[in-house]
Amino acid sequence: MIRDITLGQFVPGKGIIHRMDPRVKILLLIAFIVFIFCTFNFVSLGVCAAAVLFVIFLSDVPFKLYLKSLKVIILIIIITSILNIFYGSGTPIFELGFLKITLSGIYRAIFVSVRIICLILISSCLTFTTSPTDLTDAIERLMKPLKVFHIKVHEIAMMMTIALRFVPTLLEETDKIMSAQKARGADMESGGIIKKIKAMTPVLIPLFVSAFRRAYELAMAMECRCYRGGNGRTRMKILHMKPLDFGCVGFAAALLAGIIVCNLILPAVI
Amino acid sequence: MSFITAENIKFSYDEENKNVLDGVSLKIEKGDFVALLGHNGCGKSTMAKMLNAMLLPDEGTIVIENMSTKDEELTFEIRRTVGLVLQNPDNQLVASVIEEDVAFGPENLGVEPSEIRKRVDEALKAVDMYEYRTHAPHKLSGGQKQRVAIAGILAMQPSCVVFDEPTAMLDPNGREEVMKTIHTLKSRGITVVLITHYMNEAVQADRVVVMDSGKILTEGTPKEVFSQVNLLKKHSLDVPQATELAYKLIGVGLRYTEMPLTAEECVSFLEGVLR
Numbered sequence: 001m002i003r004d005i006t007l008g009q010f011v012p013g014k015g016i017i018h019r020m021d022p023r024v025k026i027l028l029l030i031a032f033i034v035f036i037f038c039t040f041n042f043v044s045l046g047v048c049a050a051a052v053l054f055v056i057f058l059s060d061v062p063f064k065l066y067l068k069s070l071k072v073i074i075l076i077i078i079i080t081s082i083l084n085i086f087y088g089s090g091t092p093i094f095e096l097g098f099l100k101i102t103l104s105g106i107y108r109a110i111f112v113s114v115r116i117i118c119l120i121l122i123s124s125c126l127t128f129t130t131s132p133t134d135l136t137d138a139i140e141r142l143m144k145p146l147k148v149f150h151i152k153v154h155e156i157a158m159m160m161t162i163a164l165r166f167v168p169t170l171l172e173e174t175d176k177i178m179s180a181q182k183a184r185g186a187d188m189e190s191g192g193i194i195k196k197i198k199a200m201t202p203v204l205i206p207l208f209v210s211a212f213r214r215a216y217e218l219a220m221a222m223e224c225r226c227y228r229g230g231n232g233r234t235r236m237k238i239l240h241m242k243p244l245d246f247g248c249v250g251f252a253a254a255l256l257a258g259i260i261v262c263n264l265i266l267p268a269v270i
Numbered sequence: 271m272s273f274i275t276a277e278n279i280k281f282s283y284d285e286e287n288k289n290v291l292d293g294v295s296l297k298i299e300k301g302d303f304v305a306l307l308g309h310n311g312c313g314k315s316t317m318a319k320m321l322n323a324m325l326l327p328d329e330g331t332i333v334i335e336n337m338s339t340k341d342e343e344l345t346f347e348i349r350r351t352v353g354l355v356l357q358n359p360d361n362q363l364v365a366s367v368i369e370e371d372v373a374f375g376p377e378n379l380g381v382e383p384s385e386i387r388k389r390v391d392e393a394l395k396a397v398d399m400y401e402y403r404t405h406a407p408h409k410l411s412g413g414q415k416q417r418v419a420i421a422g423i424l425a426m427q428p429s430c431v432v433f434d435e436p437t438a439m440l441d442p443n444g445r446e447e448v449m450k451t452i453h454t455l456k457s458r459g460i461t462v463v464l465i466t467h468y469m470n471e472a473v474q475a476d477r478v479v480v481m482d483s484g485k486i487l488t489e490g491t492p493k494e495v496f497s498q499v500n501l502l503k504k505h506s507l508d509v510p511q512a513t514e515l516a517y518k519l520i521g522v523g524l525r526y527t528e529m530p531l532t533a534e535e536c537v538s539f540l541e542g543v544l545r
Contacts, residue, residue: 133367165366168408217361224322224354225375225422226346236373236386 009124010131015060016244017129022138024245028252029126035259036115041269044262045114051255052118061128069124070117077116081109107269136160141239154230166214173210177203273335273430273461274298274321274352280329281316290316291327292484298463300429303456305475305492306465309507313484314465318434321463322352335429350379353423357435359415360407368410368418369394369403375426386425393424396458397451413444417451430461437468449474469496469510473531480507497529512536519543 012018017025032051039045056066088105095101130138140157147153181202182188188199274297281291290313298304308314319325320332323339334352337344356362365371369390376386394400397417407415416436423431433452437445449471456462464475472478472492479489482505488495496502496509499517503509509517512530516539524543530536 131367133365133370161365165364165407168406169360172408214361217356217358218364220324221356221362221419222364222374223324224349224356225426226349226378227374228346228378232380233377234380234383234386235377236370236383236390238383 009065009127011061011065011128012131013060013129015058015129017055017059017125019242019244020129020248021239021241021245022130022134023142023239024241024248025126025130026135026138026142028248029123031252031256032122033119035256036118038263039111039115039259040263041266043266044259045111047255047258047262049114049118051251052121055125056121059125059129061125065128066121066124070120073116073120077113080116081113084109084112104270111270132164133161136164137235137237138239152230154233158230162218166211169214170207170211174203174207177206271333271336272297273300273302274332276317276320276330276332278330279317279320279327279332281313281320281325281327289328289484291320293330294481294484294486295330296479296486298430298461300461301456301459303452303462303474303476304464305472305478306463306481307467307469307472307478307507308481308487309467312481314481315434317481318354318432318463318465321430321432322354323348324354346379350426351429353426353428353431355416355419355423355431355433355436357438359412359419359439362419362422363407363415366406367403368399368405368407371407371418372403372421372425375422379426389425389427390421393421394418396424396454397421411444412440413447416440416444416448420448420451420455424455428460430463431455432463432465434465435467436464437466437471445471467508469508470532473510482507492531493529496531499529512539 032048036048039048056063085101085105085108086099088102088108090102090104092100092102127135136157139160140153143151143153143156178188186199186202188196188203191199276294276296279291279294279296280289282289292313294313294317296317306314306317316325320327320339321334323345326340332339334348337348337351339345339348363371364374372390372393373386376389381389390403391400394403397420399414399417399421402410402414402418407418410418420431420436436452437448440448445468452462452464453474462475464471466472473496475492477489478492478495480487480495480502487505488498488501496513499509499513508514510531512533512535515536516524516530528539530539
């Protein structure tokens with residue numbers, strides 16, 4: 001039922017990527033996103049794509065799930081590649097009124113779609129292999145330097161943690177309220193979109209009221225447990241960089257080197 | 271000096287309303303198991319929040335191990351000493367992994383990471399939830415969630431735990447689990463204050479305090495308190511079922527020596543009568 005929905009689609013496992021330090025994973029993801037936009041010929045693009053496939057192979061997550069995550073954005077890929085085909089410059093291969101297709105346009109379309117696919121696959125890999133708690137934890141630790149700019153890093157991380165904690169609870173509650181309203185004859189299935197949205201009002205109002213009540217009680221429970229913000233707070237889990245993590249950083253560095261070499265030796269096509 | 275001393279506490283939530291607490295004095299000794307009884311709105315939950323400085327009395331003082339709750343510098347020390355477990359288990363859990371939630375308290379206190387790990391494991395073992403430490407709270411039953419909430423308080427190593435109707439939202443199984451955990455705490459020398467309106471839970475305490483409209487109506491051992499059936503009935507309070515039965519039988523002319531409190535005691539009482 002509704003309560004089985006999990007956020008972040010984490011797939012428990014024991015693969016290499018699962019065991020990596022979440023901080024390293026996030027940083028490498030960002031690095032990879034930069035890399036993939038630094039590919040200017042087919043060989044370097046191929047190197048990137050091969051790296052993605054290699055990471056997916058290591059990730060201990062069924063490939064079907066990756067295909068599923070691609071399905072959602074297939075429309076975006078098609079639209080952007082079509083737009084890019086007509087965007088190129090140079091001598092047209094094919095002309096139709098004001099639309100003209102050039103070789104560089106076709107190259108552009110291929111690059112854009114491969115880049116988007118790689119991007120989605122590699123970021124899915126992060127959410128598949130990292131539990132939401134590890135993610136928020138890593139984000140808090142990575143954002144720590146921002147404290148200099150008076151950004152409340154701890155508070156943001158705490159809000160994310162609580163939000164994640166209460167998603168299933170509130171889903172369950174929505175379920176209950178909907179059943180309760182249906183039992184009193186509320187009609188939520190029939191009618192057009194506008195009518196359906198209107199029918200949600202008697203569900204949303206109790207849900208909001210109860211969410212505020214929960215927030216009040218949770219705040220009290222947190223105070224009872226001596227919560228006083230991030231100052232002087234310690235953490236149970238300490239993240240350590242393991243040899244595995246250094247290995248992965250090394251892999252990323254090698255990838256970067258490969259891309260640079262390919263870009264230098266071979267001519268750029270876009 | 272008692273472990274907890276409350277003297278002539280008066281309190282109202284806003285100025286126009288009448289006092290929720292109207293001159294409550296209470297002494298709790300170290301290692302005691304005290305049950306606080308009373309019907310809704312008699313001020314027992316307010317009293318619970320007084321004991322860990324969540325609320326401060328308008329008049330009177332509360333002193334916990336020589337710390338007055340009025341001293342703002344001691345607020346966190348008092349909350350560490352007196353833990354409070356609330357009614358709704360769902361709204362007390364902060365993190366989406368059990369062990370992280372239990373670690374929340376000690377993390378706030380700034381305890382060393384290795385020490386937190388030790389305390390978390392210990393607390394989870396004490397409430398018999400250790401094998402669930404990596405689970406998500408929303409997959410647990412109500413009783414299990416409440417036990418995790420208790421572990422979260424235990425990890426702060428309090429010397430007293432106040433329970434504010436911890437079983438009110440649980441099914442009978444969950445209630446039994448929580449009561450078992452409360453007895454475990456008591457056997458470890460932790461002072462327990464249990465606020466409840468289940469009489470069979472109050473009977474298990476060493477001492478029962480009955481509150482009514484912001485005042486203490488009567489207090490004593492469960493036997494002493496529940497023998498005053500007339501007084502309790504007058505204030506529309508329940509007595510344990512066993513006591514109720516005996517009381518009715520006495521009403522029709524049975525002689526008795528001692529009021530039964532539990533089903534077992536009631537059986538032997540009836541045996542004695544029938545012989």
